[in-house]
Amino acid sequence: MMLLVLVGMTSAGYLLVTGHVNRQISSDIQHAHEVYVQAQREAFAQLVSTARNISQEPGLLAALLTAHAPTVRSTLEESFPRPGIDLLALSLESGPGQTLAEGSKPHLVSPRVLASDAIQSLVRQVTRGARVAYGNAMIFETFLRLVAIPVANPGGGVIGVMVLGQEIDQAAIERYQPLLRTEVALFDAQALVGSTLPGRLAQLQALEAGRVEFSLDGTGYLGQVYPVLAGDGRTPVARLLLAHASDNYWAPYRSFALQGLLVSGAILVVAAVLGMVISRRTLTRPLSLLAAATRKIAAGDLAWRVELKREDELGELADSFNRMLDDLRQSNEALEHNRRRFHDFAASSSDWLWETDAGGRITYLSPGFKASLGMDSQECLGRTWQEVFPEDDLEALTARLQPQRDRGFPFKELSFRVCLHDGTIRDLRISGIPVREQDRFAGFRGTASDISKQRINEERVALLSNQDQLTGLTNRRRFLVDLAHEIRRAQAHDRQGVLMLVDLDHLKLLNDAAGYAVGDEMIVQVAGVLERLSREEDILGRISGDEFALTLPDLGLDAARAQAARILEAITQCRPVRTKAGVPINVSASIGLVAFPDQGTDPVELIAKADSAMYAAKDAGRNRFEVFDEASMSREHIGGLLASRNRVLRGLEEDRFELHFQPIASVLNGEVHHFETLVRMRDDSGQVIPPGAFIPAAEQFGLIGRVDKEIVRKAIYHIATLPDALSQVGFSINLSGLSVGEDELLRLIENCLDETGLDPARITFELTETAACENMSLAAEFLGRIRQLGCRIALDDFGVGFSSFSYLKHLHVDMLKIDGSFIRDIASNQEDQLFVKALVDVARGMGIRTIAEFVESEAAFRLLQRLGVDYVQGYYIGRPEPAITGDGLHGFARRLNPGGGQVVNG
DSSP: OHHHHHHHHHHHHHHHHHHHHHHHHHHHHHHHHHHHHHHHHHHHHHHHHHHHHHHTOHHHHHHHHHTOHHHHHHHHHHHOOBTTBSEEEEEESSSTTOEEEEESSGGGGSHHHHTSHHHHHHHHHHHTTOSOEEEEEEETTEEEEEEEEEEEOTTSSEEEEEEEEEEEOHHHHHHHHHHHTSEEEEEOSSOEEEESSSOOHHHHHTOOSEEEEEEETTEEEEEEEEEEEOTTSSSEEEEEEEEEEHHHHHHHHHHHHHHHHHHHHHHHHHHHHHHHHSOHHHHHHHHHHHHHHHHHHHTTOTTOOOOOOOSSHHHHHHHHHHHHHHHHHHHHHHHHHHHHHHHHHHHHOSSEEEEEOTTSBEEEEOHHHHHHHOOOHHHHTTSBHHHHSTTSOOHHHHHHHSOSSSOOOOEEEEEEEEEOTTSOEEEEEEEEEEEEETTEEEEEEEEEEEOHHHHHHHHHHHHHHHBOTTTOSBOHHHHHHHHHHHHHHHHHTTOOEEEEEEEETTHHHHHHHHOHHHHHHHHHHHHHHHHHHSOTTOEEEEOSSSEEEEEEETOOHHHHHHHHHHHHHHHHTOOOSSOOTTOOOOOOEEEEEEEETTTOSOHHHHHHHHHHHHHHHHHTTSSSEEEOOHHHHIIIIIHHHHHHHHHHHHHHHTTOEEEEEEEEEETTTOOEEEEEEEEEEEOTTSOEEOGGGTHHHHHHTTOHHHHHHHHHHHHHHHHHTSOGGGTTOEEEEEOOGGGTTOHHHHHHHHHHHHHHTOOGGGEEEEEEHHHHHHTHHHHHHHHHHHHHTTOEEEEEEETSSOOOHHHHHHHOOSEEEEOGGGTTTTTTOHHHHHHHHHHHHHHHHTTOEEEEOOOOSHHHHHHHHHHTOSEEOSTTTOOOBSSOOHHHHHHHHHHHOTTOOOOOOO
16 A cells, blocks of 8 residues: 555655646746847957957048048058957948958858848948947858947047957857856757757757757756847847756756665664554555655755654654754755856856866866866866877976875966967966875866966967067167177177168158158168168167167178168168148158177167267258278267266256256146246356257166266155145156066165155156056056155156057056157147047046147137047146246146135046
């Protein structure tokens, strides 16, 4: 009888569990679909944000405003590739139907694809006024997520439509799996985009939209097929399958059923024994309670209790039964809690977890391994790391995983490089601790992470610190290091070499006449000439705005003269692609040559001598070369440099440096926001010497660091003694690029602030854009430490150097000072207006305030007000003065607003 009851209850339980499992799978799939939809929204939002950032880049806007397709195409090539973007297309307003594009795959930018309805329908939506258009498309077996936005003209209106595409491939589908916690497949009638299921395309195509039940490789699945729609919201372009393996849901119930059957069997045996001793009436109720408990356990209800109050053996059995249920329930809860916690940690971590046995063979890899490296973790189990990556040298890791005298030792952040099956190179960092079981070494377990992006960023920063960003050549800092190495090599091997200094003639006049874009283009062309004509062993660098240096090892002066002649001839053939109408462009250069080690062994001295020879070439008529002559040139140019050096030394030793202050005012009310601290020097006769007459010499002879420290010290102590009426006014102090990274200067700033008690928020340190970007990593660390002291940072002369807002994310500056070359003629030059407007808009979006220098007229000031500049500086505002007067503080505000105002410091 009891057996029949158990069979009946088991059958009923099976039907109930089947219904529950089906409902649970449907609920989980519905939840997974909701998560997928939300992930899609976020991905589209991120794509739109990226599109808007690209559309606001000054370089792209400037190119689009030219309406010149080759220029736009060149800018697109420079803007691509970008992380997470597989298609970047621009549909130009000025050229109906003309679409330019860059893509990660050649077929994505074919005319057929760009003219397809999938892309053109989005362009039409934006053209009709939509602020953004979304869509999906299947293009030649490539699935793209698409967005389109209008590209706004800074002067008003729209100048084009930008379309961004992001490919969804097998790797992307696999990344969805831990997020959705379900099996995922994306396919259409011709292609399988990606799948975490083992089935082939033909098997998946047989599944109709809606709820589906199917079997793959002997495993049963329950799922739902959803249509993926195009941009019109109606046309299906693919199908999305979300499914769960039914066996995963049945596993706990099978376990509980087995436990229930075992317990039930035990109870039946106990009941049979007791039945032979105790009368049927005495056992009926207790056995009924135990039978009920057994059915509850079989149904998975571990919270059930046997309510039996007896003082005999049956009572003890009931109590033991209840205690067993309590222990089992607590164990299951603890086990489930630990399982979920471990799963959440492993799934959410960007790192991945691993474990090996005593022989170094892998026994466990968390899901992050596949997400990070795209490799199947199951195929790696039972193999050593060296067997997983057979082509790589993993000797250091293998040695760490080998026990020594039955002991393992922990290790941290061991780095190595591996090559994946597809040829991709990855940098990994791994840490581990030994595991002991039953007092014996059992293997290792630990964490690992993919640091490839970090390594790439480190290498990029290192490259930036040694490379001129306009030409890609070695910068001055790196060139001096390489030149010193060549000099030592020439001395060691008793060989000769020549240093060549190439200076472009009249570059400043070219910039003023044709614009800085043309000047930059000519610099790039000349760099190309020098690269083309230099030998493989030569060292080429751009050491200043219009100067190039070329080291010619193992070459005599006669051969160097011939090389200089070839270079001069090639430079005269350079012509810009774009220039202002009516402005003829003729380019030439002057070259100075000096031999090493015969004429010098110090890099700075050699450059000074080559500079002297170069100026001799300029004095002789330009477009020629001269060889350094110790007798004549030392007395003239070198003698002048030495005189300048001695003048700077006397200025430092005899306290001849003086401070002048020029006001920087707010465009809102004209009140002074802060003063720029400028430096002057007195000569022997008491005349004031401007900085341009002594700063270059200080930099040339390595004295600029002492000058910077002297000015910083004098400025901070002077500001601290100003009257209370100026306590809310800020001051900016200029620093040379050669002082970047000096710990001694940082300590001086900190000590001066501590000794004077001056509020560091009143002090802003100015550094030129070029100096900051020549050594990005060093400048970012140096400026970061200044900000930690509480001071602010301004980037000076912005717009004539690297002019890339991507660098500002690393430097964290508070203000940008727009170079005066864009301000002098802004009232009449529309190109300057467009540049300043674009710069101000992007800076404001990054939370950076802007200062316009060289404001010398009311017309320029009023225009800058309309363009949104925050602060202005120039003779129209106020001239540099040795002392701050009431007129210097409030004079401009009174002229601007006779009603007066309050001094602010924001």
